[in-house]
Amino acid sequence: QGQLVESGGGVVQPGSSLRLSCEGSGFTFGSYAIHWVRQAPGRGLEWVAVLSFDGNHNFYADSVRGRFTVSRDNSKNTLFLQMDSLRPEDTAVYFCAKSDCSSLTCLFDVWGQGVKVTVSS
Amino acid sequence: SSVLTQPPSVSVAPGQTATITCGENTIGGNIVHWYQQRPGRAPVLVVFDDSVRPSGIPERFSGSNSGITATLTISRVEAGDEADYFCQVWDSSTENAEVFGGGTKLTVL
Numbered sequence: 001q002g003q004l005v006e007s008g009g010g011v012v013q014p015g016s017s018l019r020l021s022c023e024g025s026g027f028t029f030g031s032y033a034i035h036w037v038r039q040a041p042g043r044g045l046e047w048v049a050v051l052s053f054d055g056n057h058n059f060y061a062d063s064v065r066g067r068f069t070v071s072r073d074n075s076k077n078t079l080f081l082q083m084d085s086l087r088p089e090d091t092a093v094y095f096c097a098k099s100d101c102s103s104l105t106c107l108f109d110v111w112g113q114g115v116k117v118t119v120s121s
Numbered sequence: 122s123s124v125l126t127q128p129p130s131v132s133v134a135p136g137q138t139a140t141i142t143c144g145e146n147t148i149g150g151n152i153v154h155w156y157q158q159r160p161g162r163a164p165v166l167v168v169f170d171d172s173v174r175p176s177g178i179p180e181r182f183s184g185s186n187s188g189i190t191a192t193l194t195i196s197r198v199e200a201g202d203e204a205d206y207f208c209q210v211w212d213s214s215t216e217n218a219e220v221f222g223g224g225t226k227l228t229v230l
Binding site for chain 2: 023037044045046069095099101102104105106109111112113114
């Protein structure tokens, strides 16, 4: 079924940048759209962004559009999330998740373990 | 109001049946998936396409969808079922549609 491993989290000041990575294994990475989902402390899951299998199509949540950029390097089985102009409300555990889609729906069948991002002065 | 409304908490005794709902007025005809998340862990898919169990998920977990409300039912609840449960839909026709419900904390008394 596969595995995803995130890295790159840390503690940064408001207005700073951070780049997260998500490396996949055990499945054909370049054949699947991969999403970023975050979870603020004590809160629920919030969908953040998705990048298509070929990197040609992306979508973002309103809360991050214009500040976050998702990209991928299929030769390295890796997805990236470039986070700029970070705000305290971006503090969360960030998960990458592989999606499995039909013509009617998409679900998330493989999740990474999550990486913590803290934005604080 | 949110399409993917979930009760914040549900409590049941061991051996009883837990029912977790998703959708207050309408689920909009969307197909619903359910995830279990234990503290400090990543979510795990427990029901997909409204009512299908992935391999490895106990038969005690089942799902249904009336088009108005989706329901996750956990029969013969065990202590290990205590977790947060999230419903999820994907509507690519609506930009920034909700993806996840707010989550329900299942407490096993």
